[in-house]
Amino acid sequence: MLKTELKRTTRTLWELSPKQSAYVLDVGGDQEMRRHLLDLGFVPGSQVTAIRRSPFGDPTVYEVRGTMIALRKEQASQIRITGLDRSR
Numbered sequence: 001m002l003k004t005e006l007k008r009t010t011r012t013l014w015e016l017s018p019k020q021s022a023y024v025l026d027v028g029g030d031q032e033m034r035r036h037l038l039d040l041g042f043v044p045g046s047q048v049t050a051i052r053r054s055p056f057g058d059p060t061v062y063e064v065r066g067t068m069i070a071l072r073k074e075q076a077s078q079i080r081i082t083g084l085d086r087s088r
Helices: 002-009 031-040
Strands: 021-027 047-053 060-064 067-071 079-085
Touching: 021 031
Parallel strands: none
Antiparallel strands: 021 047, 021 079, 047 060, 060 067
């Protein structure tokens, strides 16, 4: 039952709207992309906030660990998030 609840409350970073915050749950993708995203600071437990999307929707600027990072859709889709904060 816990896995079912977890699936309902987790989304990918790409689904995060501007001004929303969440926490990184895990990072997927091939080994090279996973390592790159972890090196950028997208480690499990880190808070991430979507700042803004480009006019054409890709890439999106995120703030993680005090740094602004732009990720394309295929990169952001590899990061699962949980615990959305809609107050920001």
